[in-house]
Amino acid sequence: MGETRISRLAAPVLVRGRSLFSGRLFERLRHVLWAALISLALYAVFLLQPIDQFLWLFQSRVADRNPTGDVVFVSSNEALNDTDNPQTRFRVAAALDELDRQGVGKVFLDIPFSTSENAAADARLARAIADLGPRISLVDRILEGPTGERIRRTTSPTIAGPATRVVSDQTDRDWYGFAWRLHYAYQNDGRVTRSLGAAIAGVEGNPNETFSVDYGFAVDRIPTLQLDELSGNARSLSELAAEVTGKTVVIGHSGLVAGSQQPMPRKMDAAVSYVDIYAGESLKAGHTGSLRGPIVLSFFAALLLISIVFSRARRQRWVAYSATVLVAPALLYAAAKIGIRLELSYALTFLAIYAALRSRMRWKRRVEMVNQETGLAKLRALEARLIRDSVTNGHIVIAKI
Incomplete structure (x- = not known):
């Protein structure tokens, strides 16, 4: 049964x-x-990787979320590190002094300065960097040379002094020239240096580990200032303090400066510094999964x-x-x-x-x-x-x- x-x-x-x-x-x-x-x-x-990257462009468009607002981009439409025009270094130094007076949180100088023939200009910039102490970090940029070699552009030690160094690698790009994944840190000559994106977010990571960069943040909602607004009198001190006090400030060239353009999903002629700003915002928001x-x-x-x-x-x-x-x-x-x-x-x-x-x-x-x-x-x-x-x-x- x-x-x-x-x-x-x-x-x-x-x-x-x-x-x-x-x-x-x-x-x-x-x-x-x-x-x-x-x-x-x-x-x-x-x-099929190019197809995926095209679909990621769509994802970046439809996300449309707000950044934290804690990262401010200070840009210049003029090349500030031109050795033939060292007078611009006085303007950079004045901007750094103003940020110091306004109680800035952190500063990342995303412009490498080599030694010029104007010793006074170099010394003035070096003094402004030294006055910010541990709050300022200098960005070393890694570029791809004409024959495929890696070129590291860095600020001269006489100007940098003991300031902290971070790295932004412009060779981490895909088929379309976009930076979809970046490293937490980079290793050079046996020394590990934190990436600019990770430094902006205040996180640590292994050089062998990477994270996804989320481009879903609206680019027009990232706070921006012109360098002249810091070194001149274009704004009142109260307005300026509200925008930079306690904030993280990235100083770099705009997309109008030759060699400083970087295509992004939301802005094809963006300043190269935006990639690392988005990387920092992604790490802050935790949007690094895939x-x-x-x-x-x-x-x-x-x-x-x-x-x-x-x-x-x-x-x-x-x-x-x-x-x-x-x-x-x-x-x-x-x-x-x-x-x-x-x-x-x-x-x-x-x-x-x-x-x-x-x-x-x-x-x-x-x-x-x-x-x-x-x-x-x-x-x-x-x-x-x-x-x-x-x-x-x-x-x-x-x-x-």
Whole structure:
């Protein structure tokens, strides 16, 4: 009696299990496996990375969130470190003195100064840097030379004194010239130096570790000042104090200065300092996460398998397929809003390959059901129609002439 009860319960499960490995269902599962293997092979060679980066541009556009407002960018439309015009160093020194008087929190001088022929100008700048003490850090920039070599531009020790150094690496760029991932620190000559983005956020990290830069912050909401507003009398002291007191200030060249442009998702001719400002804002907000291609691919593969296994009728499958496809843009939008970068291209390719395999199989089956000489349907077409319409009774008479 007990064995009969168990067999009755197990019978539907066994029938469904056998159906998984026979007929159309097994064919669909085989196509899922092939689509997944091809997508993983594409991921192994990073072939679809440009597509992901294009989708990240979309994520950056739709995020539209506010920065903390704690980081102020002070820019100049004129090259301040030109050795042929050392008089500009007096203006930089005056701006640093004003920031000191206004009680600035931290200052990052994102302009490397080499020694000029005007010793008085160099000494004036060195004195302003020394007066800020531990509150100022000087930025060393790593550039790519004409033959691919790495060039490090740094402030002369006679000007820098004992000031702290941080690094901004302009070689961390992708296919389109964007900086999507940056390092917490960089190692040079056996010495580890914190990156500018990590220093702005006040975090430490390993040189081998990277983080995602979130460009979802509106660029026009990042507080900005012109250098002349600090070194001149363009604003009242009360207005200036409200903008810089206790804040983190980054001093750099604007995008109008030759060699200081950097494309960003929200501003194609942005000042290069903006990349590190966004990096700092990303670390402050905690928006440094990402979902890699295999994870997203596994998620969509699971959705597709559920659609195949639990959708018996053709219409049910098409509804499930449509729902799976619609999940992709919804997931991309939701991830942008919460600050998670999504590698979606491999999952989209997986769905496209599966659709192509199924379309090819349906085309092949239609060809097999038609006589190529007469253009008439074969007996196999009639059998398929009876199975599709669930015809289980009645009689069919076939006469062959």
